[in-house]
Amino acid sequence: MTDQVLPQVTDLPSTIAALKERFPNAVKDDTRNGYEGVIVDAASLPDFARVIRDEYGFNYLSSLTAVDYLGHGDHLEVVYHAFRVPSGGKPLVFKAQTDRQDAVIPSLVSIYPGADFQEREAYDLYGIHFAGHPNLKRILLWEGFEGHPMRKDYHEAYYEQETKPFDTRWPGGHVFRGEEYNPFGHNVRYPAGFTLDDYKPQSEADFQQSMALGVDIMGDPAFRTDRLVVNLGPHHPSTHGVFRMMVALTGETIESLEPVMGYLHRNHEKIGERNTWYGNMPFTDRLDYICSMCNNLAYAITVEQMMGGQVSVPYRAEVIRVLMAELTRITNHLWSIGFLLNDLGAFFTPALYAIQTREYILDFFEATAGSRMMCNYMRIGGVFKDLPQRIRSEAALINDRVRDMDTLEYLEQLINDRLPRSIDELDELLSESEIIKSRCIGVGLLPAEMAIAYSASGPLLRASGVPYDIRRANPYSIYPELEFDICTRPNGDIYDRYYLRLDEMRQSVRILKQILPRLKDTQGQPIFGGKTSYSIKVPAGEAYGFAENPKGELGFYLVSMGGGNPWRYHVRAPSFINLTPLGEMCKGHKVADVVAVLGSIDIVLGETDR
Amino acid sequence: MSNGEINLRDLQHPDIPVPEEMQSNIAVTSLSSLYNWARSRSIWPMLFGLACCAIEMIATAASRFDLARFGMEVMRASPRQADLMIVSGTVTKKMVVPIVRLYNQMPEPKYVLAMGACASGGGPFKEGYNVVSGIDKYIPVDVYVPGCPPTPQALLYGLIALQKKIERQSLGVGASVPWYGGGPSEEVPIPILGPDIIDPRHAELLRKEAQKNRPTPTVSEALAESAQPESA
Numbered sequence: 001m002t003d004q005v006l007p008q009v010t011d012l013p014s015t016i017a018a019l020k021e022r023f024p025n026a027v028k029d030d031t032r033n034g035y036e037g038v039i040v041d042a043a044s045l046p047d048f049a050r051v052i053r054d055e056y057g058f059n060y061l062s063s064l065t066a067v068d069y070l071g072h073g074d075h076l077e078v079v080y081h082a083f084r085v086p087s088g089g090k091p092l093v094f095k096a097q098t099d100r101q102d103a104v105i106p107s108l109v110s111i112y113p114g115a116d117f118q119e120r121e122a123y124d125l126y127g128i129h130f131a132g133h134p135n136l137k138r139i140l141l142w143e144g145f146e147g148h149p150m151r152k153d154y155h156e157a158y159y160e161q162e163t164k165p166f167d168t169r170w171p172g173g174h175v176f177r178g179e180e181y182n183p184f185g186h187n188v189r190y191p192a193g194f195t196l197d198d199y200k201p202q203s204e205a206d207f208q209q210s211m212a213l214g215v216d217i218m219g220d221p222a223f224r225t226d227r228l229v230v231n232l233g234p235h236h237p238s239t240h241g242v243f244r245m246m247v248a249l250t251g252e253t254i255e256s257l258e259p260v261m262g263y264l265h266r267n268h269e270k271i272g273e274r275n276t277w278y279g280n281m282p283f284t285d286r287l288d289y290i291c292s293m294c295n296n297l298a299y300a301i302t303v304e305q306m307m308g309g310q311v312s313v314p315y316r317a318e319v320i321r322v323l324m325a326e327l328t329r330i331t332n333h334l335w336s337i338g339f340l341l342n343d344l345g346a347f348f349t350p351a352l353y354a355i356q357t358r359e360y361i362l363d364f365f366e367a368t369a370g371s372r373m374m375c376n377y378m379r380i381g382g383v384f385k386d387l388p389q390r391i392r393s394e395a396a397l398i399n400d401r402v403r404d405m406d407t408l409e410y411l412e413q414l415i416n417d418r419l420p421r422s423i424d425e426l427d428e429l430l431s432e433s434e435i436i437k438s439r440c441i442g443v444g445l446l447p448a449e450m451a452i453a454y455s456a457s458g459p460l461l462r463a464s465g466v467p468y469d470i471r472r473a474n475p476y477s478i479y480p481e482l483e484f485d486i487c488t489r490p491n492g493d494i495y496d497r498y499y500l501r502l503d504e505m506r507q508s509v510r511i512l513k514q515i516l517p518r519l520k521d522t523q524g525q526p527i528f529g530g531k532t533s534y535s536i537k538v539p540a541g542e543a544y545g546f547a548e549n550p551k552g553e554l555g556f557y558l559v560s561m562g563g564g565n566p567w568r569y570h571v572r573a574p575s576f577i578n579l580t581p582l583g584e585m586c587k588g589h590k591v592a593d594v595v596a597v598l599g600s601i602d603i604v605l606g607e608t609d610r
Numbered sequence: 611m612s613n614g615e616i617n618l619r620d621l622q623h624p625d626i627p628v629p630e631e632m633q634s635n636i637a638v639t640s641l642s643s644l645y646n647w648a649r650s651r652s653i654w655p656m657l658f659g660l661a662c663c664a665i666e667m668i669a670t671a672a673s674r675f676d677l678a679r680f681g682m683e684v685m686r687a688s689p690r691q692a693d694l695m696i697v698s699g700t701v702t703k704k705m706v707v708p709i710v711r712l713y714n715q716m717p718e719p720k721y722v723l724a725m726g727a728c729a730s731g732g733g734p735f736k737e738g739y740n741v742v743s744g745i746d747k748y749i750p751v752d753v754y755v756p757g758c759p760p761t762p763q764a765l766l767y768g769l770i771a772l773q774k775k776i777e778r779q780s781l782g783v784g785a786s787v788p789w790y791g792g793g794p795s796e797e798v799p800i801p802i803l804g805p806d807i808i809d810p811r812h813a814e815l816l817r818k819e820a821q822k823n824r825p826t827p828t829v830s831e832a833l834a835e836s837a838q839p840e841s842a
Contacts, residue, residue: 145806156739159828160829160830179743181827182829183819185747189806190804190808190826191805192825194804195816196810196816196817201803235658236687262702262704264700265702265704266700266740267737270739289661290665351668352673355672355673355674374759605661
């Protein structure tokens with residue numbers, strides 16, 4: 001019999017000290033200026049990971065990413081952020097370094113299954129080989145793509161300079177079209193001597209073969225049913241965008257499922273590393289395009305963290321930020337419930353109810369930030385504009401008349417009356433429906449341990465009974481002074497995820513009710529405490545900033561070399577990582593359930609593929 | 611049209627007189643006008659979303675903006691039942707292959723609306739290594755709607771522009787559109803995912819470029835090259 005090792009929950013510095021003692025030669029402090037955590041010798045990485053998971057309780061590998069330090073040591077570095085869930089607290093940051101030429105790092109998938117897609121992404125974009133990964137293939141790009149584009153020495157077809165603003169356009173303001181400088185007139189770049197004459201691209205059959213779906217075309221003679229592979233997407237109305245799933249079926253039962261993504265991979269990270277620090281704000285809008293305000297907030301708090309004492313966010317700005325974030329949470333959950341019902345077959349009617357309510361909030365966003373969806377509202381050090389005095393909301397039509405009303409009055413009506421009413425309405429119409437119950441209860445199960453192991457976050461994690469909410473576990477903004485509960489549901493099925501979103505909306509309304517008096521009290525106070533220059537320099541160092549987005553933990557891992565642009569701009573996207581357990585959740589269910597399970601995870605492809 | 615009533619005066623040919631008192635009952639018109647009038651008011655878009663713009667497209671179809679007022683509420687998930695492809699969002703190199711395939715599967719007459727900056731010209735993501743700078747590099751586009759994303763009002767304006775375009779088309783043989791008279795038009799060749807996206811129409815150009823025996827120059831390399839002869 002072996003004694004069970006209990007997690008020793010200690011504070012971070014003493015944990016690190018103990019780990020250095022445990023691995024005397026393999027674990028070193030990261031002494032670079034502005035960096036935190038430890039550097040682990042690549043060979044000892046699996047042992048180290050097992051120890052921190054089993055003995056120190058860091059059971060949740062939130063983020064895994066790579067950085068190319070070309071010209072700054074010429075090595076590739078893989079950065080891990082591990083948390084204790086559900087107790088919370090600061091992450092343990094550990095790193096492993098490898099050569100740029102033969103980049104090999106041991107895979108951590110066997111210890112943290114949530115590393116699966118993230119390691120594949122690092123392999124795809126950086127060419128780091130993760131030894132021992134069960135399925136190391138490209139994930140965002142296609143097999144056969146030339147090069148690993150996130151490496152610093154990779155230059156895309158329209159490459160002009162390392163960083164913006166480009167000399168061709170600024171400060172002259174010239175019109176410049178990259179097409180005119182490319183021999184093909186397209187955004188394409190081929191290797192030397194490449195022609196189509198004897199080129200054999202990967203065929204769909206090869207692709208399916210490579211999916212390792214375990215399909216044996218002969219079938220199992222005992223059952224006399226043929227196994228077959230069904231392809232869902234990328235053009236399929238239930239995939240919430242351009243997502244693709246390959247499903248291996250026996251009869252109608254799912255044997256295995258493999259997500260295929262990258263159909264909306266629009267190179268946020270590469271573009272983000274060329275952009276200025278401010279210039280990235282509008283790009284964060286387009287990550288999870290339903291929750292642009294929350295994305296803004298997560299990016300702003302990360303850069304503020306790096307700026308240290310140079311910027312201070314005024315109280316009113318924090319109040320407005322929370323107001324926007326919670327309204328966004330409600331729009332997201334409304335949207336997600338509406339479209340979950342769509343996926344269940346209630347075509348468009350529930351979604352219409354949800355979208356109608358969402359419009360009231362969008363009108364407020366439009367009046368404040370100038371845009372319905374892509375708000376680009378927050379700044380490093382505050383927000384860019386105060387709330388307007390009056391709002392002309394077309395959604396508040398009464399007898400076909402556009403009403404011009406006081407903004408606070410509009411918000412009061414919205415928060416105290418309309419939103420709670422709409423949430424109750426959805427609850428009444430849907431929650432007891434026989435069809436919803438029979439389609440959702442017990443389907444797509446994700447037990448708590450599995451949810452943590454797979455690094456699931458947000459509603460997906462909480463619906464499995466894990467009370468982990470970053471607003472409480474690692475508070476930011478003014479959340480510590482606000483009263484709200486962390487909602488959980490015990491069963492981890494589709495119904496619980498649906499119901500949890502209703503509960504969370506109610507909690508958001510509760511927060512918003514506490515925000516209203518604060519908005520009134522702080523009227524006229526400053527909203528921006530940052531730098532007003534067109535561009536800023538951020539002190540050298542790294543930061544991992546994260547926030548509880550409606551879909552889960554949105555994290556930004558930023559590295560600065562002290563200049564006007566990020567050296568590394570990584571997005572820890574909840575929609576991407578929450579898909580890791582999708583295959584496990586769908587196994588054994590019917591093919592029609594896949595759509596519902598996917599709908600209950602609630603993904604947005606802009607964030608999944610980035 | 612706005613209130614759902616049929617206004618025969620829309621159809622009336624301007625050169626053929628019809629007594630004033632009969633104009634609410636009788637209209638003399640051409641077959642093309644009658645056909646286009648019916649067609650432009652029952653465009654079925656493909657249920658097809660790519661990125662952020664798709665959310666605004668859904669909002670346009672929902673109750674507040676109500677696409678049904680224009681006879682376009684029947685969104686079809688199958689390209690074989692759709693008249694209009696709204697390319698709503700960033701077109702990536704990986705996605706352009708299915709998009710061209712979907713376009714080829716749509717029956718004629720078919721129309722394409724490029725919604726938003728990305729579909730029209732690459733938008734904010736244009737320089738990305740996996741982004742197609744505008745869907746018009748591969749398939750013909752009828753209407754471009756600017757915006758990032760365009761508001762539902764802008765999309766509606768674009769759709770009305772498309773209706774006007776349809777109304778101007780003629781059924782006559784040799785007309786401005788390829789699909790009346792001459793049999794089905796040629797399919798757009800499907801791009802190939804190679805080391806980068808390959809348009810099969812570029813096979814000849816690729817061969818020519820390959821002789822130079824260097825990777826395709828980036829914009830910065832091309833700029834440097836074009837600057838050299840001047841200094842030499």
